[in-house]
Amino acid sequence: MAQYLLSVWHDEDFSLDELPPDFERIHAQVSAFNEELAAASAEVFAGGLHPAASATVVRPSDGEVSITDGPYAESKEIMGGFWVIEAPDLDAALEWARKAALACEGPVEVRPFQGA
């Protein structure tokens, strides 16, 4: 078994204060996906993140650190949440990613963990 990170991405302007009209539908789809993942014992760890505006960046500098308002990457797309899953191979991981992308109605990136 190997472990993979499945991350889901959305636009930077996503906000929990103004939920998009399709939020409820997507939320129900993602819940169903989570249940399927758990039932297959494929889930290692998963979580949704607060929007990018909540991020803070800590940078090393001469043995000290500086703390600044985030997010770190200046990007139009922001990671909104992720799953760490266990799968026998890439194709199995991609099959979970397919279901995740359909549930979230957004792109899902698949990356393997080292040494797992």
Added chain:
Amino acid sequence: MPDGLAEVFRREAGRCTATLIRVLGDVDLAEDAVAEAFAIAAERWPVTGVPPNPGGWITTTARNRAIDRLRREATRDERHRAAHHLQSLHVDPDDRPELADLDAFVDVVPDDQLRLMFLCCHPALHPDAQVALTLRLLGGLETGEIARAFLVPEPTMAQRIVRAKRKLRDNRAPYRIPTDAELPDRLPPVLAAIYLVFTAGHTATGDELVRVDLATEAIRLARALAELMPDEPEALGLLALLLLTDARRPARLAPDGSMVPLHHQDRRRWDRAMIDEGQALVRACRRRGGPGPYQVQAAIAGVHAEAATAADTDWARIVALYDLLLALRPSPVVALNRAVAVAERDGPAAGLAALEAIDLAPLERYQPLHAVRADLLARVGRTDEAGQAYDRAIELSANPVEARFLATRRAALP
């Protein structure tokens, strides 16, 4: 490499590598073992003569070398490393022999070639990487040869191949044939990669010899795929398309190296054996009744092939086939080709009208669009516009032979 060996290498390298990847679970180990076996052959065969079953000899020798190496590593207490090698690709436990059983393993399993095709064309890889890996692992081409064929510097191609192999390894890409349910997603990239190899060989823009070789290599791969997946009509369709297109090769270039368009080709020089094989495949596909883009393109090439002269071509049938192709795989290029067929069926004015009905914006930098427009405009007597279109086509031409041809046409305008 002596001639006999080079031929064996081209024929057997991919098959041997495919089998050893399954046995060893690692692409690099398999490649090294096969290369080592061929190096031994290059030393011995000039003395002993080529063995009766050269492919079997290479596979056995490569297998023995790989086993020796794995055993050495195992006894040198590098079990960890050996184990790592054996896990880098995910091979189904049922498919992989145990180290102890390797001595009994001799035969090349045809399915291994298919496994390797699907691995090289895994959709997680960029199409350029799919093509490069296919030529490297299945075609046994050197990295330098692949780089020259695709007009990129050799270090770029080497890095592309290394990265692709590493991605497959890091992700534990499985070494297996996709299930029927997966095939709709997994077969098209394999077909597309083989087709890309062919078009790189067919549109001569670089070193002529390398490219002709690529067309032959693509046909070899398509033939292997069609034999391994005889129930996939699109695999048969691809082979038919390549055969019917390549059959025209002897008539495609004039003695001075200029390109001869389909219309003016001496059809007696077309390769009849290739045409017959291609036509038989088209008929076999039609009986199956599961049309797909490659089969329809093969059917179009087949209509051209059965016309004794350009004037005899059944253009109505070609327009109908393009309509079907547009329904299966809508694209502005297909729409452009359809407009050309309409012009042949109903005259240049009708062709121009069909052209104007297409959204041409995505084709602004597509040389054939301007070449086609130029020809149609010239034929309806809109000479000034035709001249401008020829200029644009010449400007966009990546191929000196093609540019020369267009310049001749432009000079012939009244």
